[in-house]
Amino acid sequence: MMLILIIQLTLLYVCKGQDADIMKPTINIFSELKQLRTLVDGLSADLNATKSELAEQKALVQNVQRQIAGSPKVAFTASMTSNKNLHRGLFTSETKLIFDKVLTNVGDAYNPKTGVFTAPVKGIYYFRYSGNAFSSRDMGLSIFKGNSRFVSSYEYSSGEQNDNVANGAIMQLEAGEEVYMQLWIHSWIFVDSRYNYSTFTGYLLYTI
Template identity: 75%
Template sequence: MLLYACKAEDVDIMKPKVNIFSELQQLQAMVEGLTAQLHTVRSELTEQKSLVQDLQQQITGHPKVAFTASMSSTVNSHRGPFPTETKLIFDNVLTNIGDAYNQATGVFKAPVKGVYYFRYSGNTFASHDMGLSIFKGGSRFVSSYEYGSGETNDNASNGAVMQLEAGEEVHMNLWIRSWIFVDYRYNYSTFTGYLLYPI
């Protein structure tokens, strides 16, 4: 019986039920398919790396622009009233990344074409009116007005998103016959702007 079993095993090994040639063909087809997929993945990965490098260059290549300024004084005082509408000069620079804001003239000059955001806040004595405007070039863009209410202090603020060409200017004006409070340490009245994104 043992001899017969061994002979039967030998027969099974010598005459396998699988077609080795067919199996090899299938394996070769699988390898070719996987190789093609690998080439596709490598190509996509190269494209993704290129896109990431482009985005990194765009981020690092774009200018950083942001400023906040207030008006300086050694004592609590005010600007105004003036007989004509007057440009306000926020000469106490708190932040000026990119140096686009000129503290001597009160003018922001866009270094690149882009979309910018500007905001201001103003504080005034209770008995005085306060009118403020942001100008884009020579045109009034947004404004706020605070009527003398008789309260201790009054405040007003506003903001705007602007599309600017490189070199366009933005500044603030104080309206005719109005006041704005200037304190010596708290920076109640401020002018702020920054680049959202270049275009």
């Protein structure tokens, strides 16, 4: 009996020791919670910064949209009118070209009677022209900004039957400034009755 009792007491002691080991925490819960709190605070700060940046971007987009909505719509393309195919030119002085055949004139800033575009607002504009002519004579074209020549194209009489030139420019214009085309002295440009080979184009990119 004594032996049995000793064995039972020994087993009870061992079991109690195992229970104590099982219940002993293997991690520091408070330390883990503190680290988790720090992580959450960092994520919250990042989220708030992202929200702030998104709000700034949204405000910028809305501002641009308001500017676009408030900006005038300006765009034109014009050619020259003729009942038959012919050349215009061989003048003894440089001459303004009047592109009187309006193909597009949104905003009515281009005057087909004078060949002059007048900027309705201060802004950045783009202009382009094309010219076609038989190659038995020279062809010289220029865009003028006010009284100043801005960009030009020139094709000498090469004898290749047909010549084509083109050029374009971006201009900063004040409201009321004028832009137009001129034909060089002793040169010509072809005016057709149907295909609009020679054209003058311009449009507003954005206001400033």
